[in-house]
Amino acid sequence: MSAISMKxxxxxxxxxxxxxxxxxxxxxxxxxxxxxxxxxDTSQCGACVVHVNxxxxxxxxxxxxACDGAEVTTVEGLAKNGKLHPMQEAFxxxxxxxxxxxxxxxxxxAVDLVNRxxxxxxEATIRHELEGNICRCTGYHNIVKAIQAGAENM
Amino acid sequence: xxxxxxxRVKRKEDHRFITGKGxxxxxxxLKDQTYAYFVRSPHAHATIKSIKEPEWAPxxxxxxxxxxxxxxxxxxxxxxxxxxxxxxxxxxxxxxPHPILAQGKARYVGDHVAVVIAETKEQAKAAxxxxxVTYGVLPHVVDVAKATKSKAQIHDVAPDNTVFExxxxxxxxxxxxxxxxxxxxxxxxxxxxxxxxxxxPRAAIGSYxxxxxxxxxxxxxxxxHVARLVISAFHGLAPEHKLRVIAPDVxxxxxxxxxxxxxxxxxxxxxxxxxxxxIKWTAERTESFLADAHGRDHVTHAELAMDKDGxxxxxxxxxxxxxGAYLSTFASCVPTYLYATLLSGQYAIPAIxxxxxxxxxxxxxxxxxxxxxxxxxxxxxxxxVETAAREMKIDPAEFRRRNFVTTFPxxxxxxxxxxxxxxxxxxxxxxxxxxxxGFPARKAAAAKQGKLRGIGFANYIEACGIAPSAAVGSLxxxxxxxxxxxxxxxxxxxxxxxxxxxxxGQGHETTFAQLVSDRLGVDINSVAIVHGDTDKVQFGMGxxxxxxxxxxxxxxxxxxxxxxxxARKIAAHVxxxxxxxxxxxxxxxxxxxxxxxMAFGEVALAAYVAHKFxxxxxxxxLKETAFYxxxxxxxxxxxxxxxxxxxxxxxxxxxxxxTAVDDFGTVINPMIVEGQVHGGxxxxxxxxxxxxxxxxxxxxxxxxxxxxxxxxxxxxxxPSFKLGFTETKCPSNPLxxxxxGEAGAIAAPAAVMNxxxxxxxxxxxxxxxxxxxxxxxxxxxxxxxx
Numbered sequence: 051m052s053a054i055s056m057k058x059x060x061x062x063x064x065x066x067x068x069x070x071x072x073x074x075x076x077x078x079x080x081x082x083x084x085x086x087x088x089x090x091d092t093s094q095c096g097a098c099v100v101h102v103n104x105x106x107x108x109x110x111x112x113x114x115x116a117c118d119g120a121e122v123t124t125v126e127g128l129a130k131n132g133k134l135h136p137m138q139e140a141f142x143x144x145x146x147x148x149x150x151x152x153x154x155x156x157x158x159x160a161v162d163l164v165n166r167x168x169x170x171x172x173e174a175t176i177r178h179e180l181e182g183n184i185c186r187c188t189g190y191h192n193i194v195k196a197i198q199a200g201a202e203n204m
Numbered sequence: 205x206x207x208x209x210x211x212r213v214k215r216k217e218d219h220r221f222i223t224g225k226g227x228x229x230x231x232x233x234l235k236d237q238t239y240a241y242f243v244r245s246p247h248a249h250a251t252i253k254s255i256k257e258p259e260w261a262p263x264x265x266x267x268x269x270x271x272x273x274x275x276x277x278x279x280x281x282x283x284x285x286x287x288x289x290x291x292x293x294x295x296x297x298x299x300x301p302h303p304i305l306a307q308g309k310a311r312y313v314g315d316h317v318a319v320v321i322a323e324t325k326e327q328a329k330a331a332x333x334x335x336x337v338t339y340g341v342l343p344h345v346v347d348v349a350k351a352t353k354s355k356a357q358i359h360d361v362a363p364d365n366t367v368f369e370x371x372x373x374x375x376x377x378x379x380x381x382x383x384x385x386x387x388x389x390x391x392x393x394x395x396x397x398x399x400x401x402x403x404x405p406r407a408a409i410g411s412y413x414x415x416x417x418x419x420x421x422x423x424x425x426x427x428x429h430v431a432r433l434v435i436s437a438f439h440g441l442a443p444e445h446k447l448r449v450i451a452p453d454v455x456x457x458x459x460x461x462x463x464x465x466x467x468x469x470x471x472x473x474x475x476x477x478x479x480x481x482x483i484k485w486t487a488e489r490t491e492s493f494l495a496d497a498h499g500r501d502h503v504t505h506a507e508l509a510m511d512k513d514g515x516x517x518x519x520x521x522x523x524x525x526x527x528g529a530y531l532s533t534f535a536s537c538v539p540t541y542l543y544a545t546l547l548s549g550q551y552a553i554p555a556i557x558x559x560x561x562x563x564x565x566x567x568x569x570x571x572x573x574x575x576x577x578x579x580x581x582x583x584x585x586x587x588x589v590e591t592a593a594r595e596m597k598i599d600p601a602e603f604r605r606r607n608f609v610t611t612f613p614x615x616x617x618x619x620x621x622x623x624x625x626x627x628x629x630x631x632x633x634x635x636x637x638x639x640x641x642g643f644p645a646r647k648a649a650a651a652k653q654g655k656l657r658g659i660g661f662a663n664y665i666e667a668c669g670i671a672p673s674a675a676v677g678s679l680x681x682x683x684x685x686x687x688x689x690x691x692x693x694x695x696x697x698x699x700x701x702x703x704x705x706x707x708x709g710q711g712h713e714t715t716f717a718q719l720v721s722d723r724l725g726v727d728i729n730s731v732a733i734v735h736g737d738t739d740k741v742q743f744g745m746g747x748x749x750x751x752x753x754x755x756x757x758x759x760x761x762x763x764x765x766x767x768x769x770x771a772r773k774i775a776a777h778v779x780x781x782x783x784x785x786x787x788x789x790x791x792x793x794x795x796x797x798x799x800x801x802m803a804f805g806e807v808a809l810a811a812y813v814a815h816k817f818x819x820x821x822x823x824x825x826l827k828e829t830a831f832y833x834x835x836x837x838x839x840x841x842x843x844x845x846x847x848x849x850x851x852x853x854x855x856x857x858x859x860x861x862x863t864a865v866d867d868f869g870t871v872i873n874p875m876i877v878e879g880q881v882h883g884g885x886x887x888x889x890x891x892x893x894x895x896x897x898x899x900x901x902x903x904x905x906x907x908x909x910x911x912x913x914x915x916x917x918x919x920x921x922x923p924s925f926k927l928g929f930t931e932t933k934c935p936s937n938p939l940x941x942x943x944x945g946e947a948g949a950i951a952a953p954a955a956v957m958n959x960x961x962x963x964x965x966x967x968x969x970x971x972x973x974x975x976x977x978x979x980x981x982x983x984x985x986x987x988x989x990x
Contacts, residue, residue: 087228088230090489091490091910092910094912095403124224125224141218142215145214147221147222150217150220150226150455150709152403173924178920184918186456187456187883188879188886190922191922
């Protein structure tokens with residue numbers, strides 16, 4: 051077991067993990083942050099996207115030990131002081147979610163997209179940038195609308 | 205703000221999902237929990253000669269290993285198929301045994317052979333790899349078209365691997381119609397096998413409490429009460445009052461979570477075997493591919509007979525339907541009563557005859573998947589109608605219009621009585637929205653860019669809210685298909701609605717609350733919808749077949765009628781007026797002709813303090829229950845128009861326009877309904893262009909066992925959709941609702957493939973029409989032309 055520490059959603063945390071423990075396991079099982087989901091075993095679906103040091107990654111593909119010392123933001127860390135993040139608000143406003151399972155990963159990918167590409171996003175860009183996130187419910191139509199609106203309000 | 209019927213109310217459930225506070229089964233952990241991992245067959249068909257465990261060391265963390273022998277020792281019954289189908293010769297379907305852990309034989313790659321229970325997930329998985337199973341490999345068959353002539357004998361009870369040979373309709377009348385035909389269109393169609401892929405993999409936590417001799421199962425179910433019923437009555441694990449089934453937040457279902465699966469039953473059964481420690485199992489995505497019930501997999505020959513003016517005289521078809529290696533929970537009704545009964549489409553077809561042979565193959569079981577039988581029916585009808593129109597050189601819209609059912613009720617030759625609809629209205633609206641008239645110009649413009657542009661229609665009809673119970677019982681259903689509801693008004697006037705429907709993305713917490721808000725004039729935020737727990741909700745049939753609106757909400761509506769009736773009586777006593785003088789409007793009871801008034805909440809309080817009415821006549825409290833059994837199916841219908849552009853060099857297809865005009869009857873929340881349509885269309889586009897389950901015929905292995913191999917539609921594969929609605933009320937339920945959950949998936953494959961064949965100028969093209977498939981077709985067409 052290796053001792054690791056990191057800052058998750060602004061809070062210092064530590065734990066003992068096996069070398070093979072994935073970041074997503076550490077978040078879900080050690081920290082009880084079950085908002086980050088596991089939807090596949092091939093890093094395709096994107097339900098597990100979180101931010102590590104400000105960049106979106108798939109937490110099913112990162113070892114927890116490799117994130118020792120990192121700053122991690124999960125979906126639980128998006129809202130600040132009880133106020134929803136504009137992207138969360140936009141997903142609600144535009145019905146960008148149905149079953150909610152892919153939603154945390156979609157939100158984290160969307161925020162990262164705006165961080166990288168700015169607030170003005172056209173439909174084609176958003177669709178292309180969502181290549182790493184699968185949704186089975188919404189047909190993406192409202193997710194695209196939500197991201198466009200959320201980006202403008204960020 | 206309007207929160208009643210028809211309002212675009214934002215979803216109440218969203219807050220927990222967008223903040224990461226949803227509670228899915230895998231998010232739940234019970235004290236002292238163990239983990240299960242299943243040993244699965246690597247062979248498509250094999251006898252199990254022996255199962256040996258190594259000597260486990262303490263660090264292996266193994267708690268127990270169970271096999272079919274342990275299941276037999278405890279006399280745990282096998283998985284069942286709950287719909288009896290009889291063959292043409294009157295014989296009952298040939299259902300082979302389906303034990304929860306294989307007994308003597310494995311019948312598909314992924315079949316559950318043994319389970320390892322260990323202290324951690326990783327230990328369970330590592331130990332499962334060390335369980336030594338000796339197999340005797342048998343001949344196998346994975347292709348439904350080859351299964352009846354195969355050397356593989358999958359179940360002893362089913363010679364030629366045939367489950368049943370069923371038919372519907374009047375054979376002689378149909379043959380006579382074909383004799384009279386001016387033109388006959390023939391089509392061979394394959395409805396490709398799909399893997400449902402809800403984003404949340406299946407999961408379960410089973411636990412046994414020896415103190416009270418009581419079991420609890422947390423599971424990813426669309427119908428927890430049905431799960432409890434089957435586990436009690438057929439698996440014989442425990443009587444219903446000793447088993448609680450909880451389906452918490454469920455991350456999508458699409459049919460795949462209707463069924464009672466081996467893994468869930470094993471977890472709850474084996475918990476007692478290990479002294480009551482909870483057992484958790486969460487499917488890896490690969491297991492979802494291997495062992496969730498798949499969908500579709502039909503091979504069909506169809507013929508359509510027309511007179512000289514393009515009026516349809518008759519339709520006949522023969523379908524081979526793969527059942528997979530075992531009959532799943534509702535497998536048998538999908539290619540029969542959910543399929544052949546819809547073969548009349550939106551058209552007045554005088555004679556129809558359908559033959560369906562259900563066949564075992566060495567593949568995962570096949571069962572209901574979004575639409576279940578109705579997409580297969582629509583694909584057949586809409587492909588052959590479009591082909592007939594092209595062959596007879598009649599505009600496809602006009603051909604359809606000539607054949608539409610225009611008077612209601614309409615009795616089809618295949619059981620259904622369509623109750624209401626206006627098919628021409630949805631066609632007309634779709635033609636307008638899609639600018640059908642402008643298509644030739646768009647096609648010409650595309651051609652200049654080297655693109656082949658095509659247009660395709662799908663005028664689908666489906667049957668939802670399957671019922672009445674007595675009717676489905678006469679057709680072989682093992683259950684009734686009603687729904688229950690309980691409306692509990694609290695003394696302060698807040699309301700809990702307990703429903704037997706289950707939401708796994710459909711937004712029931714919002715739409716059901718809208719109904720209550722609308723009917724009782726109360727704040728939507730004072731209404732809570734409770735579902736998914738057999739200890740809370742008395743009973744329910746669950747959510748599938750787009751039934752939760754038409755059936756589930758009708759049950760709530762009935763209970764609300766009773767609440768209102770009792771509240772009127774109480775209000776009359778409190779306000780000292782005759783009951784007939786009480787008016788109820790906008791959440792307040794008033795006495796006609798006076799200024800006397802009581803808010804709904806005041807009447808609720810009066811009901812509970814029970815000071816001002818005779819409790820010998822009126823019981824205290826305000827809580828009512830209803831069981832609602834529909835008097836007919838509902839018949840949503842509509843018109844979808846798809847336009848594609850194909851790159852003539854690469855075979856890459858882009859869907860450039862999509863119009864959907866649907867008639868769902870009363871719409872409670874248009875925002876949610878539109879979302880259902882978007883999602884359904886995308887699943888249908890997936891079937892048409894990207895998704896296809898492939899088993900290797902040589903090895904019997906599943907070749908599409910991950911998202912690297914099975915192509916899920918992604919954001920770039922679909923366009924934004926143009927939606928419209930028409931409305932004819934459903935006359936058979938109090939709300940006039942028809943159902944909307946499956947329409948998109950039913951309409952879309954035919955619309956896409958009609959557009960693809962139009963663009964390419966070919967009669968048929970296999971689904972999924974991947975760029976490779978399209979490119980090969982383009983090359984063949986070029987070569988034929990040269």
